[in-house]
Amino acid sequence: MSLTTIFALLTHYGYFLLFPVAVVEGPIVSVIAGFLASLGYLNLYLVYLVVVAGDLVGDALCYAIGRWGQKKILKRWGHYIGLGPERLENMRAHFRVHTGKTIFFGKWSHSVSFAFLMAAGAAEVPLVSFLWFCLLATVPKSLILVLVGYFFGHAYNSINSYIEWISITLLTIIAVFIVWYFKRKK
Numbered sequence: 001m002s003l004t005t006i007f008a009l010l011t012h013y014g015y016f017l018l019f020p021v022a023v024v025e026g027p028i029v030s031v032i033a034g035f036l037a038s039l040g041y042l043n044l045y046l047v048y049l050v051v052v053a054g055d056l057v058g059d060a061l062c063y064a065i066g067r068w069g070q071k072k073i074l075k076r077w078g079h080y081i082g083l084g085p086e087r088l089e090n091m092r093a094h095f096r097v098h099t100g101k102t103i104f105f106g107k108w109s110h111s112v113s114f115a116f117l118m119a120a121g122a123a124e125v126p127l128v129s130f131l132w133f134c135l136l137a138t139v140p141k142s143l144i145l146v147l148v149g150y151f152f153g154h155a156y157n158s159i160n161s162y163i164e165w166i167s168i169t170l171l172t173i174i175a176v177f178i179v180w181y182f183k184r185k186k
Contacts (some may be wrong), residue, residue: 009043056138
């Protein structure tokens with residue numbers, strides 16, 4: 001779906017569409033909704049609340065996939081990514097010690113956040129703790145994105161390009177780190 005289409009649909013359907021779209025694609029929708037608020041189509045405060053709620057529901061869905069789908073996922077795909085029972089236990093140990101930092105970093109790394117959130121579910125992080133740390137990361141992130149849309153929304157195509165560029169850069173850095181880590185272990 002193009003940004004122009006999202007813009008037109010949000011203008012027409014408002015909050016009824018904003019919530020489900022925020023569940024699936026939060027960052028650019030937050031910017032567009034902020035821009036629509038600046039034009040008077042939506043209320044800025046309601047946009048913020050709906051975007052935060054949508055983002056948290058999306059996080060909970062990723063968590064649920066990791067928590068209750070881990071056996072199927074690991075059985076089918078685990079060997080492709082080198083995630084066997086031993087690595088899963090290491091991941092659980094990591095989340096026990098670094099729950100907040102890992103979830104916060106995952107939430108702020110847009111392109112791979114779903115992997116961090118599913119990993120938290122697979123690591124069986126308690127749901128209340130998971131949602132708490134997601135909320136702590138979502139509140140400022142969503143506020144920044146909505147305000148960027150409110151004040152600079154006329155450039156939403158450019159903003160989307162920057163979000164994609166930053167996401168690709170973060171993903172590349174993470175991939176380089178993973179390759180370095182596995183080469184060092186060998």
